[in-house]
Amino acid sequence: MISTENLLFAWIGLALITFLYLLRKNAPYGRHQSPGWGPTIPNRMGWIIMEGFVLLVFWAWFWHLGLPQEPQILILCGLFSLHYLHRSFVFPFRLRTQGKTMPLLIMGSAMLFNLVNGSVLGWDLSQTNRETASTWSFGLGFLLFVLGFALNYAADSRLIALRKPGETGYKIPDGPLFRFISCPNLLGEIMEWGGFALMCGSLAGLSFWIWTLANLLPRALAHHRWYRQRFPEYPGERKAIFPFIL
Numbered sequence: 001m002i003s004t005e006n007l008l009f010a011w012i013g014l015a016l017i018t019f020l021y022l023l024r025k026n027a028p029y030g031r032h033q034s035p036g037w038g039p040t041i042p043n044r045m046g047w048i049i050m051e052g053f054v055l056l057v058f059w060a061w062f063w064h065l066g067l068p069q070e071p072q073i074l075i076l077c078g079l080f081s082l083h084y085l086h087r088s089f090v091f092p093f094r095l096r097t098q099g100k101t102m103p104l105l106i107m108g109s110a111m112l113f114n115l116v117n118g119s120v121l122g123w124d125l126s127q128t129n130r131e132t133a134s135t136w137s138f139g140l141g142f143l144l145f146v147l148g149f150a151l152n153y154a155a156d157s158r159l160i161a162l163r164k165p166g167e168t169g170y171k172i173p174d175g176p177l178f179r180f181i182s183c184p185n186l187l188g189e190i191m192e193w194g195g196f197a198l199m200c201g202s203l204a205g206l207s208f209w210i211w212t213l214a215n216l217l218p219r220a221l222a223h224h225r226w227y228r229q230r231f232p233e234y235p236g237e238r239k240a241i242f243p244f245i246l
């Protein structure tokens with residue numbers, strides 16, 4: 001019989017294939033959206049459906065198997081829910097993207113990812129006999145998660161505020177968060193789920209972090225290339241996602 005561990009390794013292998021694909025082809029939403037990707041849906045609704053869905057999948061495991069009472073598990077469930085409650089029900093209403101759409105294909109593939117990822121994490125955290133992270137890695141992971149969440153929120157807020165109400169175009173992002181890199185919001189998200197993986201102390205948590213890297217590193221490189229092509233005056237010393245490195 002195939003072990004759960006092998007299934008998780010296969011899931012991680014798929015993340016690596018996705019990473020290689022996304023390095024060659026930009027995920028077609030936001031500034032990279034182009035015709036030819038089939039029917040579309042208003043982008044705000046797309047965000048709500050595709051990201052709200054993972055909360056249903058994740059919590060279905062606890063409804064089915066019961067919620068373990070260890071404080072570490074309760075904190076992990078709380079942080080996961082906090083992130084996705086914000087992403088599905090707050091973030092979409094802050095966007096200044098009147099009239100924008102996203103391909104149903106993007107919404108569908110995000111839901112497919114959320115179905116597997118929400119199941120992997122829900123299954124992992126609902127096991128009563130799982131090993132928990134050491135106090136050190138749990139504490140360090142918590143700190144990383146909180147810093148990442150704050151960076152992601154602050155950088156997204158700055159980007160959203162670049163457009164005055166009613167404007168639709170793009171501008172060069174400025175301010176301290178954008179001094180060294182083009183995508184501090186994506187770096188914040190990578191830090192969040194890296195911290196979460198440390199707190200989980202499990203292969204399931206690690207798989208989510210690897211998937212986050214697979215999705216967001218190519219997106220940050222694509223955003224960065226796009227800025228350079230679009231704005232000849234774009235600051236030359238600015239990197240894509242890791243200050244001074246990439």
Ligand SMILES: NC(=O)c1ccc[n+]([C@@H]2O[C@H](COP(=O)([O-])OP(=O)(O)OC[C@H]3O[C@@H](n4cnc5c(N)ncnc54)[C@H](OP(=O)(O)O)[C@@H]3O)[C@@H](O)[C@H]2O)c1
Nearest residue numbers: 030031095097159160162169170171173185186189212215
């Ligand atoms: N965990 C994951 O795998 C994952 C995957 C994807 C996204 N996310 C998260 O979802 C959020 C959105 O991601 P994203 O890639 O769509 O972010 P993004 O391209 O940086 O855009 C964020 C918002 O700011 C606007 N914006 C961005 N740059 C702008 C500029 N230069 N001038 C004016 N407006 C600008 C965008 O408008 P437009 O929509 O019109 O471009 C959008 O409304 C991020 O917090 C990201 O971390 C997570």
